[in-house]
Amino acid sequence: MILAEVIGTVVSPVQVQALDGFTLLMVRPVTPDGKPTGKMRIAIDQVGAGVGDRILMIDEGNSSRQILQDTNAPIKTLIVGFVDAVEVHGELTYDHRQVHNS
Amino acid sequence: MILAEVIGTVVSPVQVQALDGFTLLMVRPVTPDGKPTGKMRIAIDQVGAGVGDRILMIDEGNSSRQILQDTNAPIKTLIVGFVDAVEVHGELTYDHRQVHNS
Amino acid sequence: MILAEVIGTVVSPVQVQALDGFTLLMVRPVTPDGKPTGKMRIAIDQVGAGVGDRILMIDEGNSSRQILQDTNAPIKTLIVGFVDAVEVHGELTYDHRQVHNS
């Protein structure tokens, strides 16, 4: 899985049935302290994420299809969870509560 | 999926039956504000895209085969939709109507 | 497989059944002498690794699913072993005992 941040939304009249009802979110991989790393992708959202959220994404088709329980879904990149905290070498580099309460 | 722009066409007498009737389009991944990012690829077009169009592409074989409903198609990169708008952190960075009416 | 170091942990209320009971570890590919190389990923741990450990990881879904003996597991990156030593051109560049006893 990859640590990423939701940075935006994409509006597109894609006519792929398996994608009906899903929002297309623009995501950017980030380091534990939030610096961009890696290229942006457009992900399907499984958890109700929004712009600014730190999330976990899976970037493999077979894994994403398992989670959606749809072996035919044409989906590679899926947001599977929010991130509450990231600790690197014992130090807290991200804490969801701090970000959202400060 | 990946945000990309159609930048050109490729003429090739490829003799692969599953590709008959498809145009080969040169596509380049772009950031939400249109800067090139990532390497160019040659995509099969599912939606009637042309040079200059901002599009969504899928870059996984199994996903592309599902969309084409051809489990044997030797296709990895497929254009699946036009992009109407991209919004990043609440700001509109791409609007199809502005680009095409200005 | 990829040589990597465990650098941290990720806390996330991911609701994916196949992941229940696993710790999410932040891993960073490293060269034989320990320099970071390649992007960080979040791995599932199969061997009881902890922060600071030099490990071997597999970064392919089908391989990881075989090892977990769960053909449906939505897992791409799996830690499969500790690294005891790395020798490059006949010279020892990493020795687990030195690191942990010095």
Add this chain to the structure above:
Amino acid sequence: MILAEVIGTVVSPVQVQALDGFTLLMVRPVTPDGKPTGKMRIAIDQVGAGVGDRILMIDEGNSSRQILQDTNAPIKTLIVGFVDAVEVHGELTYDHRQVHNS
């Protein structure tokens, strides 16, 4: 697919039956105007390409296996066609006849 150029040949006594009779060609992805982009790979040739040829290659195992009609072939990178011309934003950046007749 990827636009590439054949830059050389590799001689190797690989003992893999599915590869018998194929030449191993060194290929390098290129931009539409012929600049190197991306890493070199060793491809199996399906069309009789030679050094200096501008070609289309497929870099996905399942696609390559479909084209070879051998579901067991251990082949990921396959040359599937010659490139006659590449046009970028309406301008011809590569023309096979010019290159070979000038």
Add this chain to the structure above:
Amino acid sequence: MILAEVIGTVVSPVQVQALDGFTLLMVRPVTPDGKPTGKMRIAIDQVGAGVGDRILMIDEGNSSRQILQDTNAPIKTLIVGFVDAVEVHGELTYDHRQVHNS
């Protein structure tokens, strides 16, 4: 396939049955004239390669499993052959006999 050089060995008590009896070799992709290109990986050896050898590797799970004739093998990167010679644009850039007899 990828042109690479064996640069070292990795000692790890990995407990994966399909890997029993295989040496773990550290490999580094190289250009035809031997310059490092691309990230190091840990490969399973099929041909008896050793440190310093120029080799061909396959970096796709399904291909590697076919060659090992073990559809369950959790292996992505496999050394499939030695390289005798590489010729780029008609010029010999690597010759196994020169390297080993000089």
